[in-house]
Amino acid sequence: MTPDEFTSARRRLGLTQVELGEILGLSRRAVQNIEAGETQRIKPLVEREIARLLAAQKQ
Structure with a gap:
């Protein structure tokens, strides 16, 4: 996932x-970093x- x-x-x-972030157990900053491409890889x-x-x- 990009x-x-x-x-x-x-x-x-x-x-x-x-x-x-709350649903995934991540901070807002972690979500921001993923969206900005600042993380090496999404787990x-x-x-x-x-x-x-x-x-x-969809259901």
Whole structure:
């Protein structure tokens, strides 16, 4: 998942950085860093949780 895909997913979910961070167990700053491309790699657990949230939204 790229930073742009992460940001797009958050927006599709209608969540703020703070709200998504709370769901994922991350700080707002960590979410900001992911979206800005300042992290080396998005953890697979975070990617799976984003996918789960998107799938749940479609139902």
